[in-house]
Amino acid sequence: DKTEQAKKRAAFQAVDEVLSDRQVVGIGSGSTVVYAVERIAERVRSEDLKITCVPTSFQARELIINAGLQLSDISQHSNLDVAFDGADEVDSKLNAIKGGGGCHLQEKIVAHNAKLFIIVADFRKKSKFLCEQWKRGIPVEVLPLAYVPVMKHLKKLNGKPTLRKGVRKAGPVVTDNGNFVVDVDFGILEPDKLQTIDIAMHMIPGVIETGLFVGMADRAYFGMEDGSVVVI
Ligand code: DER
Numbered sequence: 058d059k060t061e062q063a064k065k066r067a068a069f070q071a072v073d074e075v076l077s078d079r080q081v082v083g084i085g086s087g088s089t090v091v092y093a094v095e096r097i098a099e100r101v102r103s104e105d106l107k108i109t110c111v112p113t114s115f116q117a118r119e120l121i122i123n124a125g126l127q128l129s130d131i132s133q134h135s136n137l138d139v140a141f142d143g144a145d146e147v148d149s150k151l152n153a154i155k156g157g158g159g160c161h162l163q164e165k166i167v168a169h170n171a172k173l174f175i176i177v178a179d180f181r182k183k184s185k186f187l188c189e190q191w192k193r194g195i196p197v198e199v200l201p202l203a204y205v206p207v208m209k210h211l212k213k214l215n216g217k218p219t220l221r222k223g224v225r226k227a228g229p230v231v232t233d234n235g236n237f238v239v240d241v242d243f244g245i246l247e248p249d250k251l252q253t254i255d256i257a258m259h260m261i262p263g264v265i266e267t268g269l270f271v272g273m274a275d276r277a278y279f280g281m282e283d284g285s286v287v288v289i
Contacts, residue, residue, distance in 0.1 A: 063179035063280025068092035070286045071141060071177045071278040078106045081134045083167035084121055085142025086114040086160035089177050093141040098124040111137060113167045114160035115233050131166060140171035144270070146182050146191035147277050150248040151289060154187050156196025156268030159221070159230055159238050165266055168273050176277040183279045183287070187246040187269075194219065194240035195258075196268035201229075201237050203263025208239060210261040214254070216241035236265055 072093050076082070084094060101108050110126045111134055112118040121128045142164055145157040153176060155161045168174040184190050194217070199207050204220060211218040221230040221238040229237050243254060255269040279287045 059282055060179050060181065062284075063282065064089040064177070065092040065280070066284070066286050067179065067278040067280035068141070068177040069096045071175050072096040072100065075139055075141075075173065075175055076100060076106070076108070078104070080138040081109045081111065081129070081136070083111050083137045083140025083142070083171050084113060084117045085140065085164055085167075086117050087143040087158045089143035089179065090117070090141055091120060093177055094120045094124050094126070098126060101126065109134060111167055113142065113164040114158070116158070116160070131170065135170055137167065137171035139173040139175060140168050141175050141177060142168060144176045144178050144182055144277070145193075145268070146184050146187055146189070147176055147178060147274070147279075148187050148248055149185050149289070150272070151274040151277055152187060152248055152251050152272060153270040153274055154191050154195060154268055155270055156198075156238065157193065159196065159232050161196055161268040162198045162232065162234055162236075162266040165270065165273075168270065173275050174273055176274045178277065178279055180279055180281045186248070187251070188243065189245055194242040196221075197239045197241055197258060198232055198234070198265040199237045199239050200263045200265060201235075204237050204239065207261055207263040211239065211241050211258070214243075214257050216243050234265075
């Protein structure tokens with residue numbers, strides 16, 4: 058369908074333009090990055106590239122293994138050449154909301170330690186401001202024992218926090234790191250407000266990481282509905 062084709066075109070173009078031999082590559086989480094891994098594996102085989110992959114989640118680790126790519130970790134490769142990842146929404150200044158899949162903690166660590174952080178997404182993620190289209194709030198990874206006071210402090214920041222519940226699992230979602238996810242709605246977020254909100258959330262003891270990727274992305278590839286790919 059249109060969205061899957063858009064994801065694939067964005068991911069393939071990003072990999073074709075950025076991937077080169079002997080790189081250490083961060084592999085993000087979600088459904089769009091699946092196409093990036095598909096293209097990386099294709100190029101590794103056809104061009105005999107030496108690529109080392111660092112995962113950002115259990116899902117990413119499985120993707121790397123199943124694609125037959127070289128698996129490593131952030132301890133052995135803490136200076137990545139590039140990280141490819143999806144996003145829930147990207148604004149015109151390349152700020153992003155991530156964590157829709159509950160994997161933003163490891164994604165942010167990998168993105169922060171990559172020379173180039175590349176977002177691949179479909180047209181639904183391209184916005185002027187954050188939370189214009191993405192209406193599920195900012196994902197925040199929270200220490201389980203502290204989630205009640207953390208929710209209280211997020212409300213004091215004028216956020217509307219919701220503990221993310223499992224779908225086919227009773228009780229809250231538990232991340233790959235054993236923590237909870239709280240989604241916080243702050244309404245539409247202009248770029249110049251993001252840093253302040255991100256820092257304020259980080260100051261709450263028990264908040265482990267937020268899904269606000271402020272000024273972290275170097276480039277974003279969007280697969281558009283008309284079949285084109287827009288790069289910002
Ligand atoms: O959870 C995440 O951060 C994912 O990268 C998510 O934001 C993108 O998932 P998608 O590619 O399935 O839309």
